[in-house]
Amino acid sequence: xxxxxxxxxxxxxxxxxxxxxxxxxxxxxxxxxxxxxxxxxxxxxxxxxxxxxxxxxxxxxxxxxxxxxxxxxxxxxxxxxxxxxxxxxxxxxxxxxxxxxxxxxxxxxxxxxxxxxxxxxxxxxxxxxxxxxxxxxxxxxxxxxxxxxxxxxxxxxxxxxxxxxxxxxxxxxxxxxxxxxxxxxxxxxxxxxxxxxxxxxxxxxxxxxxxxxxxxxxxxxxxxxxxxxxxxxxxxxxxxxxxxxxxxxxxxxxxxxxxxxxxxxxxxxxxxxxxxxxxxxxxxxxxxxxxxxxxxxxxxxxxxxxxxxxxxxxxxxxxxxxxxxxxxxxxxxxxxxxxxxxxxxxxxxxxxxxxxxxxxxxxxxxxxxxxxxxxxxxxxxxxxxxxxxxxxxxxxxxxxxxxxxxxxxxxxxxxxxxxxxxxxxxxxxxxxxxxxxxxxxx
Numbered sequence: 001x002x003x004x005x006x007x008x009x010x011x012x013x014x015x016x017x018x019x020x021x022x023x024x025x026x027x028x029x030x031x032x033x034x035x036x037x038x039x040x041x042x043x044x045x046x047x048x049x050x051x052x053x054x055x056x057x058x059x060x061x062x063x064x065x066x067x068x069x070x071x072x073x074x075x076x077x078x079x080x081x082x083x084x085x086x087x088x089x090x091x092x093x094x095x096x097x098x099x100x101x102x103x104x105x106x107x108x109x110x111x112x113x114x115x116x117x118x119x120x121x122x123x124x125x126x127x128x129x130x131x132x133x134x135x136x137x138x139x140x141x142x143x144x145x146x147x148x149x150x151x152x153x154x155x156x157x158x159x160x161x162x163x164x165x166x167x168x169x170x171x172x173x174x175x176x177x178x179x180x181x182x183x184x185x186x187x188x189x190x191x192x193x194x195x196x197x198x199x200x201x202x203x204x205x206x207x208x209x210x211x212x213x214x215x216x217x218x219x220x221x222x223x224x225x226x227x228x229x230x231x232x233x234x235x236x237x238x239x240x241x242x243x244x245x246x247x248x249x250x251x252x253x254x255x256x257x258x259x260x261x262x263x264x265x266x267x268x269x270x271x272x273x274x275x276x277x278x279x280x281x282x283x284x285x286x287x288x289x290x291x292x293x294x295x296x297x298x299x300x301x302x303x304x305x306x307x308x309x310x311x312x313x314x315x316x317x318x319x320x321x322x323x324x325x326x327x328x329x330x331x332x333x334x335x336x337x338x339x340x341x342x343x344x345x346x347x348x349x350x351x352x353x354x355x356x357x358x359x360x361x362x363x364x365x366x367x368x369x370x371x372x373x374x375x376x377x378x379x380x381x382x383x384x385x386x387x388x389x390x391x392x393x394x395x396x397x398x399x400x401x402x403x404x405x406x407x408x409x410x411x412x413x414x415x416x417x418x419x420x421x422x423x424x425x426x427x428x429x430x431x432x433x434x435x436x437x438x439x440x441x442x
Contacts, residue, residue, distance in 0.1 A: 005051075006050070006052055006053050006225050006226075006229050007051065007053045007054075007055060007229055007230075008041070008051035008052075008053065008054050009056065010056055010057070014037070015060070017033070018030050018033055018034060018060050022060070022063060022064060027064050027068060028151050028152060030060070030064055031061070031152040031180045031181075031184065034057055034180050034206075035122070035152070035178050037057065038177055038178035038204070038205075039178050041203075042177045042178060042203045042204060042205070051204050052205055052225070053204075053209050053226075053229045053231065054204050054205070054206065054208075054209070055209040055231055057206060058206060058207065058208070058209045058210050061180050061206060062184070062187060062188065062210060064184050065183070065185055066188070066189060068153060068156050068184065069160060069185075069190075070189075072157055074160055074161070074164050075189060084167045084168055084169035085167050086115070086166050086167055086168050086169060087111060087113050087115045087116070087168075087169060087170045087440055088115075088116055088118060088162075088163070088166070088168050088171045088172065089104060089107065089108060089115060089116070089117045089172045089174065090117075090118050090120070090159075090173050090175060090182050090186070091117065091118070091119055091120070091174045091176075092120050092121070092122050092123065092179045093121070093123065093125060093176070094117075094133065094136055095136075096135055096136065096328055097267060097300060097328050098352075099239075099352055099353055099354025099355060100174070101136070103174060103197065103239070103354060104117065104140060104174055105139055105140055105141075106240065106432070107174070107197075107436065108141035108142045109141045110433055110436035110440070111141075111436060113440055115141055116143055116145060116166070117140055117142040118144075118145045118146075118147065118159065118162065119133075119145070119146045119147065120147050120155055120159070120175065120181040121147055121149070121155075122152070122175075122176070122179045122181050122182075123176075124149060126146050127149035133146070139330075147159065147181070152181055152184075155181045155185075159181065159185040163190065169192065169193075169440075170192065170195060170439065170440060171186060171192055171194045171195070172195045172439075173194065173195065173196045173197065173207065174197050175207070177199065177203060177204065177206060178206065179206065180206065182207075183207050186210075186213070193214060194213050194214065195213070195214045195216060195439055196214065196216065197216050197218065198215060198216065198218065198222060198226065198234070208226065208231075209229065209231035209232060211231070211232065214235065215232045215234040216234065216235050216236070216237040217234045217235070217236055218238065218239045218353065219239070219353065220426065222234075223235070237435050237436075237439075238427045238428070238431050238432055238435075239354055239357040239427055239432075240357060240361070240427050240428065240429045240431070241333060241357050241359075241360060241361025241362070241423070256412065257293075257343075257412065258292065259293045260292055260343060260407070261293035261339065261340055261341045261342050262293070262295045262341065262343045262344070262345055263295065263297070263298060263343075263345070264280075264283075264295070264296075264297055264298070264344070264346070265298035265332055265347065265352065266298075266299045266347035266350070266352050267299050267300055267301075268300065268302060268305055269350065270347040270348075270352060271305075271347060271349075272348075272349060273305055276349070277399050278348040278369070278399065278400070280305075281308050281309045282312065283400055283403070284297075284312075284323055285309075285318065286404050287345070287404075288313065288318050288323070289316060289318060290404050290407065291407065294324050294339075295322065295323055296324045296326055296341060297323070297325050298326050298327075298329055298335050298336075299327070299328065300327055300328055301325065306325055324339070332358045332359060333358055333359070333362050336359060336362050337362060341364065342364060343365045343366075343407065343412070344359040344362075344365070344366045344367070345366075345369075345403065346366065346369050348369035348371075349369065349371055351368070351369060356368065357423075357427050363419070363423075365410065365415045365416050365419065366394070366419060367396070367407070368394050368396050368397070370398050371398065372398040393418040393419070393422065394422075395410060
């Protein structure tokens with residue numbers, strides 16, 4: 001088996017700087033430096049789809065975490081016994097849209113045990129009023145605790161005391177890449193099982209090489225790469241569709257559709273509205289120009305974005321009413337079924353793994369965007385450059401003309417059947433629930 005280098009090694013001077021801060025007992029400064037480094041790494045397009053393991057930073061954040069843990073006097077208090085009955089879910093933030101929050105919903109609803117969701121608010125967006133949980137509390141099967149505003153060290157200490165005061169039987173980590181609070185607090189001396197759910201976006205992230213975590217990857221391609229890193233032995237937990245775990249397959253009985261309704265989902269940051277070859281306005285215009293139905297957009301777009309799409313449609317003599325903006329929906333599956341969508345097209349240039357799986361559970365044809373411009377990442381890590389590569393039947397497109405051609409030539413009936421088989425083999429609700437039962441029952 002060929003090895004792929006997914007490990008990002010930082011300059012020795014940077015690591016020395018952090019070590020010196022730790023030696024000087026400047027733990028807040030050391031955590032803040034790691035946090036700022038991670039923000040820079042995550043946003044660096046040269047690392048996307050290439051590197052997602054940062055073992056030096058994982059080691060340092062764990063070192064700081066152990067020092068803080070031992071200073072609290074809680075050492076020896078955090079262990080598992082048969083009386084423990086609460087699953088802790090630990091995240092940085094949650095949102096009204098997006099796969100990150102949907103995964104948390106699915107995990108909490110997969111168990112009948114007591115759950116608590118703790119948000120570290122490491123970005124201070126709750127304390128500043130930028131985010132609210134008001135509309136989300138009913139969707140997650142857990143009461144929600146938001147750590148109060150304060151230093152990163154104080155948040156770590158608060159978190160450790162919460163662990164100590166509850167009968168915790170599992171700690172489930174779904175934190176953001178930069179969340180030094182989470183990855184320092186969840187240290188190796190805590191004897192409660194700690195489960196790490198690895199991001200599917202393949203950006204550099206903290207946590208992916210921490211040895212005492214039970215590491216779960218959500219796609220087989222991700223598991224393959226993490227296994228190749230040499231640091232961990234990852235397990236596979238399949239993303240599945242819909243937190244309600246209902247099979248509601250659409251019946252695709254036609255090779256071609258007389259009226260073809262299409263849909264795409266995603267927040268505005270997953271699309272481009274500039275002069276790129278995957279300009280979303282041009283994508284919508286070309287779809288509607290070459291099909292007979294409507295195109296539905298699921299997820300939030302700005303009025304400016306919507307106006308750009310409508311103006312391009314009008315200038316090409318296409319009724320702007322054929323573009324249907326749905327905005328934020330409670331359930332992408334319901335939106336697809338209720339609006340009689342025949343074909344789903346993934347967002348571009350940034351895809352959405354959870355949205356793909358959710359629509360896969362509906363049973364309609366899906367056309368997946370693949371960025372052929374990421375030649376460098378494909379040469380280094382051909383697996384990670386396409387998270388769906390373990391299904392060779394998936395139809396991909398890399399530009400507008402290619403998408404248009406695929407919509408014209410695909411046998412939709414045969415393709416839909418192939419995707420149903422793929423879903424049942426790798427991402428079914430049964431597989432997800434069976435594994436969750438084992439996790440939450442240790």
